[in-house]
Structures are given as C-alpha cells and as structure tokens.
Amino acid sequence: MSTPPTPSDPEALRRRYAAERDKRIRPDGNAQYVEPTGRFASLLEDPYVTPTDRPARTDEVEVAVIGGGFAGLTTGAMLRTAGIDDLVIIEAGGGLGGVWYWNRYPGAMCDTAAMIYLPLLEEVGALPSAKYVAAPEIHAHALRIAEHYDLEARSLLSTRVTAVTWEEGASRWRIETDRGDVIRARFVTMGTGPLHRPKLPGIPGIETFSGACFHTSRWDWSVTGGDPSGAPMASLGDKRVGIIGTGATAVQAIPALARDAGELFVFQRTPSSVDVRGNHPIDPDLGDRLEPGWQTEWLRNFATLQTGGHAEVDLVEDGWTDISKRIWDRIRQRIGTEIDMAVIREAYEEADDEKMSEIRARVDAVVEDPATAEALKPWYRQLCKRPCFHDDYLDAFNRPTVHLVDTDGRGVEAIDATGVWVGGGHLELDCLIFASGFEVGTPYARRCGYETVGRDGETLSEHWADGMSTLHGMHVSGFPNLFIIGHSQGANLISNITHNLTEAGRTAAAVIARASELGAIEVEATVEAEAAWIAPIAAAERGMLGSDECTPGYYNNEGGPIGRREKLNGGGYQAGPVAFFDYIGRWRTSPELPGLELRGADGEVLV
Numbered sequence: 102m103s104t105p106p107t108p109s110d111p112e113a114l115r116r117r118y119a120a121e122r123d124k125r126i127r128p129d130g131n132a133q134y135v136e137p138t139g140r141f142a143s144l145l146e147d148p149y150v151t152p153t154d155r156p157a158r159t160d161e162v163e164v165a166v167i168g169g170g171f172a173g174l175t176t177g178a179m180l181r182t183a184g185i186d187d188l189v190i191i192e193a194g195g196g197l198g199g200v201w202y203w204n205r206y207p208g209a210m211c212d213t214a215a216m217i218y219l220p221l222l223e224e225v226g227a228l229p230s231a232k233y234v235a236a237p238e239i240h241a242h243a244l245r246i247a248e249h250y251d252l253e254a255r256s257l258l259s260t261r262v263t264a265v266t267w268e269e270g271a272s273r274w275r276i277e278t279d280r281g282d283v284i285r286a287r288f289v290t291m292g293t294g295p296l297h298r299p300k301l302p303g304i305p306g307i308e309t310f311s312g313a314c315f316h317t318s319r320w321d322w323s324v325t326g327g328d329p330s331g332a333p334m335a336s337l338g339d340k341r342v343g344i345i346g347t348g349a350t351a352v353q354a355i356p357a358l359a360r361d362a363g364e365l366f367v368f369q370r371t372p373s374s375v376d377v378r379g380n381h382p383i384d385p386d387l388g389d390r391l392e393p394g395w396q397t398e399w400l401r402n403f404a405t406l407q408t409g410g411h412a413e414v415d416l417v418e419d420g421w422t423d424i425s426k427r428i429w430d431r432i433r434q435r436i437g438t439e440i441d442m443a444v445i446r447e448a449y450e451e452a453d454d455e456k457m458s459e460i461r462a463r464v465d466a467v468v469e470d471p472a473t474a475e476a477l478k479p480w481y482r483q484l485c486k487r488p489c490f491h492d493d494y495l496d497a498f499n500r501p502t503v504h505l506v507d508t509d510g511r512g513v514e515a516i517d518a519t520g521v522w523v524g525g526g527h528l529e530l531d532c533l534i535f536a537s538g539f540e541v542g543t544p545y546a547r548r549c550g551y552e553t554v555g556r557d558g559e560t561l562s563e564h565w566a567d568g569m570s571t572l573h574g575m576h577v578s579g580f581p582n583l584f585i586i587g588h589s590q591g592a593n594l595i596s597n598i599t600h601n602l603t604e605a606g607r608t609a610a611a612v613i614a615r616a617s618e619l620g621a622i623e624v625e626a627t628v629e630a631e632a633a634w635i636a637p638i639a640a641a642e643r644g645m646l647g648s649d650e651c652t653p654g655y656y657n658n659e660g661g662p663i664g665r666r667e668k669l670n671g672g673g674y675q676a677g678p679v680a681f682f683d684y685i686g687r688w689r690t691s692p693e694l695p696g697l698e699l700r701g702a703d704g705e706v707l708v
Contacts, residue, residue: 105461105478118481118482118650122650124511126653130659134300134303135302141316145299145550147259148319149196149205150196151195157282158257159282162284163187163286164180164188164189164288165188165189165274166188167191167289168191168293169194169202169256170198170199170200171201171602172294172602173197173586174247175603175607176290176605176606177250185613190252190255191276191284194259198239198240198244201239203318207320208235210233210239210353212488213597214232214403215231216383217400217403219239223397227242228388232379232419233378237330257278262550263278263550264554265277265291265552265553266554272582273286288613288616289583290583290584292586298547302346305514305516306515309517309518310516310518310533312530312532313531314532316534316535317350317354317534318350318539324336334357337363338362340362341363341532343528343532345513345533345535346368347367347372353494356497367498367503367505369476370508370511371486371510372507374481374483376420376489378490379419399417400600403416403422407422407596408425409425424453424456424483427452429448431448435448453482457479477495477498485650487655506523561580567666568666568667569670570632571585571626571635574593576626580625582625584605589671589673590672592674600678612624619701622700622701624697624699626698631696639668639669693708694708
C-alpha cells in the first residue's frame with residue numbers, strides 16, 4: 102500500500118480526492134434514488150398514530166400554516182406574538198414536531214448544539230439538558246413551543262394537503278386536504294421542510310427481500326425491540342442485520358445496532374467525516390447567569406464564525422466553528438498582504454487539509470483493524486458532505502460482531518430474497534435497514550405532496566421550471582399572500598436550519614401584520630424585485646468547493662453539473678447568512694417593504 106498523502110503534499114491530496122470522487126460519480130445522479138412505492142409505500146404514512154374520524158372543515162381563516170415542524174411552529178409563534186390569532190396549522194403527522202416527530206431511530210439527535218438549534222428557548226423559558234440532545238428532548242421542545250403559544254388547539258393533525266389554489270375574485274387561497282377539508286385562507290405559509298420525504302436507493306431487487314426491511318425514518322420497533330429512549334433492541338440479539346448507508350443518520354444509529362445485533366453488516370459507499378462530538382451536560386444554573394437576549398447573541402456568534410467571519414469569542418465551540426476559526430487564524434498570519442479571494446481560498450485549503458488529516462488520524466487512533474480503519478477514512482474536503490460528529494461511531498467497528506462492507510465507491514449491487522450482493526459475493530441477512538436519507542433536488546411539488554396554483558392558473562412547478570425564483574426566498578410573483586418558510590435564496594445557513602426558519606417566520610408575521618394594519622387585501626412580490634433578487638444567486642461562482650474536489654452528495658447535486666437551476670435551488674444571499682439576517686431584519690421593519698406591493702380591495706397599491 103502506498104503512503105497516504107498528507108497536508109505537507111497538497112497536490113498529492115488533490116489527486117487522491119479526485120480519484121476517490123471519480124469512483125463515485127454516477128451518470129444517473131439524483132435519479133439513482135427512487136420514490137417509496139409498492140411494499141415501501143407505507144414510508145409516506147404515519148406508523149405512530151391512527152387518524153380518528155372528524156368532520157371536514159369548510160371555514161375561512163386569516164392564515165393557514167402548512168407544516169407543523171419547527172417551520173410551522175416558529176411561524177405560528179411569531180404570528181401569535183404579532184396578535185394574529187386566527188390561524189390553523191395543517192400537519193400530515195399525527196403530532197406536531199415535523200422531522201422530530203418522525204425521527205425515532207436509535208441514537209437520533211442533532212449535530213448542531215442545542216443552545217442554538219432549539220428555537221425560542223428564551224421565549225419559552227427553557228434550557229437543554231446537554232450540549233447536544235437526543236430526539237425525544239428535541240420533540241419535547243417542539244411541543245413546549247406549541248403549548249406556550251397555544252398552537253396545538255389551532256392544528257389539524259393527520260391531515261395532508263392535496264391542493265393549494267389561488268381564487269382570484271376572492272383574493273383567498275383554497276386549501277384542500279385528504280380529510281375532505283376545504284379551507285379558505287387570506288394568507289398561506291408553507292414550511293414543509295428541506296429534508297422530510299424518504300428516498301430509497303435504486304438497487305435491483307430492492308422489493309424482493311423477504312426479511313424485515315424498513316427505512317430509518319420509519320423505524321420498526323416491533324422488529325427490533327427497544328424504544329427511542331435507548332432501551333436495548335433485544336429482538337436483534339440473534340439476527341444478522343444489514344444497514345445500507347453511512348451518512349449522518351447511520352452514524353447515529355450504528356452504535357446502538359452494533360451493541361444489540363447478533364451481527365451487523367455496514368454497507369458503505371462513501372465514508373462520512375466523523376469528528377469528535379464532545380457532548381456534556383448543561384449546567385442547570387446556567388440560565389441564572391445568562392443575560393436577556395442571550396440566544397440572539399449565541400445565534401449571531403455561531404453564524405458569524407461558521408461562515409468565515411471573526412468573533413473575539415466562540416460561544417458554541419463545536420466542529421462547525423472550528424474550521425472557520427482555523428481559516429481566520431491563517432488569514433491573520435497573512436497580515437500585510439492584500440486579502441482577496443485567492444488568499445482566503447489558500448487559507449481555507451490549508452485549514453481544511455489540516456482538519457481532514459486530523460479526522461483521518463482519529464480513525465487510526467480508534468479503529469483497531471488497519472484495513473477497516475483505512476476504509477473508514479474520508480478523502481474529500483470536510484464540507485463536501487454533511488459533517489458528522491460522534492463519540493461512539495468509530496468504536497463500534499472494534500466489536501467482533503460488526504463488519505464494515507466497503508464497496509470502494511460502487512455501492513450494493515443487488516438485493517434478493519435472502520440478502521445482499523456486493524463485490525460479487527452474497528451476504529445472508531435477517532433484517533435490512535435503509536439509511537438512504539431524504540429527497541433533495543427533486544421538484545418542490547413532489548416533495549410537498551401537492552401542487553400550488555397561483556394567478557392565471559400557473560403552478561409553482563411551472564414558475565420554478567428553471568429553478569427557484571423568489572424575493573428573499575419567501576415571496577413569489579404571481580402567488581399573492583404566499584410565504585415560503587425555508588433557507589434557500591435567503592440566509593441558506595444549512596449548519597443551523599432552525600435559525601433560518603425562525604427568522605423567516607418572524608418576517609412572514611411582520612408582513613402579515615403590516616398588511617392587516619393597512620387593510621391590504623393582497624401582498625405580492627413584483628416581477629422586477631424577484632428578478633433582481635435571483636440575478637446574483639444565478640451568477641454566483643461555486644465558491645471554494647469546486648466539483649473537481651468534492652465527492653458526490655446532496656450538497657453538490659450528487660456530483661452532477663451545477664447550472665442555473667441548481668444554483669437557484671441551493672443558493673443564498675451573496676453577502677452571507679449574517680448579512681442576510683441583518684438585511685431582512687431592517688427590511689421587515691421598514692414601512693415600505695421594498696419589492697412588495699400591498700394592494701387594497703380596489704387594486705390600489707397602498708405601499
């Protein structure tokens with residue numbers, strides 16, 4: 102075996118990165134994944150709650166909030182704070198919480214520190230129990246927000262939206278559901294989440310496996326035993342279990358599976374970058390020492406450091422901010438030179454080379470078998486794929502019952518009734534688990550599960566045929582009184598999604614309150630404002646992570662071309678998240694709300 106490249110030979114590292122990338126690039130890109138159909142159609146259903154009969158609603162509300170995860174909950178909270186009480190939250194799940202209602206796999210938790218990930222902590226008077234908290238505590242916090250703002254009483258649960266249509270003459274949205282509801286709303290907010298629709302790998306024979314089989318997003322506790330709180334999965338003690346996927350979800354689930362399964366086979370196409378988590382309890386007396394406005398300060402501090410800015414102190418101190426601090430240190434070492442993009446890129450590459458070298462060295466330090474350790478090393482830049490942080494994942498491979506089946510970038514070849522084919526060999530399994538993630542980059546209507554029809558019968562899919570097109574990532578010309586609650590074309594802070602959602606909810610509530618104050622019937626982005634907003638996003642360079650260095654993943658269109666459509670769907674405000682939060686904070690408090698038209702009943706533009 103040749104000597105692995107090190108940061109002292111950056112050109113050798115680039116060659117290794119490129120070689121590992123080339124192994125994994127596939128011509129089918131996103132099409133390699135398939136929708137859950139047939140035996141997997143239940144992945145789109147709720148296994149936790151059986152809907153109860155209720156009368157269909159045929160009333161009218163001021164605001165319909167589609168989605169009951171953190172997007173809908175923070176928007177609902179901001180609406181209530183603004184004095185807007187006539188609202189309904191429509192949620193497909195049997196309970197509120199969104200992804201944290203659905204995520205019940207063993208070990209589920211968030212890789213973003215709880216002090217900044219859990220929204221509205223200060224408003225509801227709560228603190229997390231640890232730096233990183235498990236899924237049950239995150240879900241409990243979602244329910245805490247709902248209780249604090251009396252949102253559950255304003256919710257329709259186990260209810261899927263099937264159509265959203267603009268009624269021109271009435272200036273209302275007509276929302277239809279699978280429960281027979283026909284609700285008219287003056288305003289609609291859509292917070293359906295960036296990662297919620299399960300996808301499956303398009304492996305030949307996937308439907309033929311005769312053993313127990315499920316996706317991590319719909320964990321089957323009746324098969325495994327145990328529960329989301331961490332109780333042992335006793336039913337797996339004599340089973341041969343396989344898991345396909347080694348991304349963020351698998352990194353969390355594998356330690357528990359390794360502990361409880363008779364034998365565990367981990368099928369790996371691309372190893373994750375797994376850094377130290379360093380979790381620890383939060384001092385329960387910390388709240389007494391925090392000043393009012395502390396969470397806003399922490400959020401800004403994290404966003405600044407994580408996106409390459411400078412702050413005198415790191416309040417969060419995690420893996421997300423670590424690489425940014427390293428980059429800043431290297432830039433400061435270059436004081437006296439002109440700081441331009443070339444200098445910043447050079448500093449970034451040096452810091453990333455050092456960081457990834459440390460992550461690979463950690464694999465050697467923890468994993469006892471040299472061949473297994475070598476296969477677990479990530480050869481790409483840290484931010485090419487979602488970074489992972491875990492203190493027990495690598496140790497799991499030291500168990501004699503755990504087997505890493507590395508496919509050297511090729512993936513699993515086929516599945517049959519009794520097991521999996523890989524590398525020309527067959528492995529028999531009793532249970533097969535897919536940790537294949539969620540849809541990214543597919544049409545918005547497909548991920549939502551319904552179509553939105555705006556003015557003149559134009560659908561949102563048609564309006565976005567060449568890529569997402571909005572003002573601020575929220576307002577869409579031709580779709581009055583509609584608010585998209587997300588991160589794309591806004592701050593695009595993917596390291597802390599809830600920060601984006603809370604600010605978007607605050608903005609939507611401010612605009613709706615302003616419209617009510619003026620007696621406006623319609624609120625709509627102008628064609629010119631929308632075009633001006635997306636122009637710099639479409640023209641942006643790829644940044645410091647070029648396709649020549651990144652292994653395929655959902656961050657980079659699975660290694661496929663990045664054209665106008667991909668830039669628009671995945672891009673953000675060009676000056677960065679912190680600048681966007683500052684900008685949108687000023688914008689939503691301005692009387693004019695530039696770029697929007699607020700129209701009265703006679704069509705007169707009020708602002």
